[in-house]
Amino acid sequence: MKHNKICLWIAVCTTLFLWTSLGYCQGSAAPTNVVAIDTPNDDGSSITVTWDVPAETSGIVGYNILSSVDGAEFSKLGEQLSLDDVIDQETNMCMYQDTSISRLNTYTYIIQAVTETGEISDSQATESVSAKAQIFHTGKIPLFLAMLLFSAAIVGSIYHARSGKEVFVRRIPGLEAVDEAIGRATEMGRSILYVLGLGSVSNVATIASMTILGQVARRTADYETPLRVPCNDPVVLNVVREMVKTSYLDEGRPDAYNEDNIFFITESQFAYAAGVDGMMIREQPAAIFLQGTFYAESLILAETGNSIGAIQIAGTDSEAQLPFFIAACDYTLIGEELYAASAYLAREPMLLGSLRGQDWGKLFIFGLIVLGVILELTGINWITTLLQNVR
Amino acid sequence: MKRQIPLALCFLFGIVMIITQFSPHPVSKSIYERVISGALIIGPFALVLATITLIQTHINRIQRRTEHWGYSFVVFAGLITMVAIGVPFGPENPIFVWLYRNVQVPMDATMFSLLAFFIASAAYRAFRARSTEATLLLVTALIVMLGNVPVGDLIWNSLLSLTGLDSIISQNGPSSARGWILDNPNLSARRGIILGVSLGVISQSIRIILGIERSYLGGGD
Numbered sequence: 001m002k003h004n005k006i007c008l009w010i011a012v013c014t015t016l017f018l019w020t021s022l023g024y025c026q027g028s029a030a031p032t033n034v035v036a037i038d039t040p041n042d043d044g045s046s047i048t049v050t051w052d053v054p055a056e057t058s059g060i061v062g063y064n065i066l067s068s069v070d071g072a073e074f075s076k077l078g079e080q081l082s083l084d085d086v087i088d089q090e091t092n093m094c095m096y097q098d099t100s101i102s103r104l105n106t107y108t109y110i111i112q113a114v115t116e117t118g119e120i121s122d123s124q125a126t127e128s129v130s131a132k133a134q135i136f137h138t139g140k141i142p143l144f145l146a147m148l149l150f151s152a153a154i155v156g157s158i159y160h161a162r163s164g165k166e167v168f169v170r171r172i173p174g175l176e177a178v179d180e181a182i183g184r185a186t187e188m189g190r191s192i193l194y195v196l197g198l199g200s201v202s203n204v205a206t207i208a209s210m211t212i213l214g215q216v217a218r219r220t221a222d223y224e225t226p227l228r229v230p231c232n233d234p235v236v237l238n239v240v241r242e243m244v245k246t247s248y249l250d251e252g253r254p255d256a257y258n259e260d261n262i263f264f265i266t267e268s269q270f271a272y273a274a275g276v277d278g279m280m281i282r283e284q285p286a287a288i289f290l291q292g293t294f295y296a297e298s299l300i301l302a303e304t305g306n307s308i309g310a311i312q313i314a315g316t317d318s319e320a321q322l323p324f325f326i327a328a329c330d331y332t333l334i335g336e337e338l339y340a341a342s343a344y345l346a347r348e349p350m351l352l353g354s355l356r357g358q359d360w361g362k363l364f365i366f367g368l369i370v371l372g373v374i375l376e377l378t379g380i381n382w383i384t385t386l387l388q389n390v391r
Numbered sequence: 392m393k394r395q396i397p398l399a400l401c402f403l404f405g406i407v408m409i410i411t412q413f414s415p416h417p418v419s420k421s422i423y424e425r426v427i428s429g430a431l432i433i434g435p436f437a438l439v440l441a442t443i444t445l446i447q448t449h450i451n452r453i454q455r456r457t458e459h460w461g462y463s464f465v466v467f468a469g470l471i472t473m474v475a476i477g478v479p480f481g482p483e484n485p486i487f488v489w490l491y492r493n494v495q496v497p498m499d500a501t502m503f504s505l506l507a508f509f510i511a512s513a514a515y516r517a518f519r520a521r522s523t524e525a526t527l528l529l530v531t532a533l534i535v536m537l538g539n540v541p542v543g544d545l546i547w548n549s550l551l552s553l554t555g556l557d558s559i560i561s562q563n564g565p566s567s568a569r570g571w572i573l574d575n576p577n578l579s580a581r582r583g584i585i586l587g588v589s590l591g592v593i594s595q596s597i598r599i600i601l602g603i604e605r606s607y608l609g610g611g612d
Contacts, residue, residue, distance in 0.1 A: 214606040234441030264441035270502035303509040327517035335584040339591030
């Protein structure tokens, strides 16, 4: 009787051990916390499935993703994914983005974990989910607010300037020298060469350069100094011709305008550089303006201009080319000075007002940097986190 | 009216294109792509006009017998040859590809290689130690140049071992100093310029969208 009782206890304990062990193994292999959501801030073209990262002892080497469309049978999506394919280091979760979906259907997912020995464990099926296109990207709210704030500062400053109050603008030597350069060319009886760089008309630096050209053209119209503009972009060529023509008309000197002085060379970078260099050597212009977007040709142009002894005024927003211009040119407009040039030369209150708004923006960023550094030093990092989350 | 319609269009498209940057909706994406495609269509038409001006310029040069006018024939020879092969047979044609690879690419490379000599002459002028700033620039440039080549560290380490200072002063000084210069003062200055440029671009864009800056339309009024 006693022997039977012991045998019964052993059987019960063994069954319990095997059952709990099996349960433990299944629990560790099957993906847990599987959630499917409509991918946030997208055009409704994907659903994101997340689940917990497996324990190192689980023996899982990969996952299969199964999906069901509108409650139909589950089918496998693509090939088996390795752990490296799915583990997201930022969130420390496993993640899969299904981009093969339609916004009209609902989807349910099962994640299959595959172990080294080839065992497969299914997760629970997720809730049904459908994708929707978002109208506003919530991750860009800080960027949107910053843009509104900065735009408001600029518009406010423009309207402040309209009231007639004088706006102080610091002296920019490169722009002060524009009259000097034009005067020099006039006295020497030589031409002025204006190079707009390689930017297209959609490039803001090219537009800024065109506005400077407009101001230069007004002065050359007065002095009857030849203004030569070799262009690299066909659209820029046509816009520049219209601009310069209008400047001459505005100055009452349409007769002095010569359309042949504004011409197309080529769209090829180095062929353009060769063409402009050739013009410099042959025509020996007294003043050269290099304003706009430049790449590797910047120094080729600036050094050739330097070698012929022309007064050179450069300006670019390509920060990699600035050292070359500073080394080879007489005056250089650094970065933002290029954008301030039209306001500086035209002296229009509304344009000058926008410069003040720009300074408010810089002050705000500077304050944010100082505050961020102080907070980081004291162990508070919400500004850093906020900026890192801007997508 | 000639000015008002372009200004209104500029305002409308400027605002719409800003909105598309903050909306991932397919309608927003579609508008963005359509506007960009529309802008691309203008390109080929403008290219025809540009080619006509190029031809006119060189015809004038030949007619007026200006200096080096003979080279204008080279321009026409190149233009006619590439058009005569490229238009009927396409850009994959072996002769077209051969001309591109064996004429245009080497000529581009030649121009690009001139940069090395221009850098040397510009550096010579920039690094002449005539002022405190120029001296500082010269010293910094020397450190960066030495740090960029393995022989810089070799010279440094050899000097340290010769003088017995290798136990006090760290090895590979030039490359470490170069890294520090590029990652700290240089990067800070670059980011400062980039911030200024970005604000300048936004400011200029607002002026254009609001129609305050309209000189690109021809004239300032």
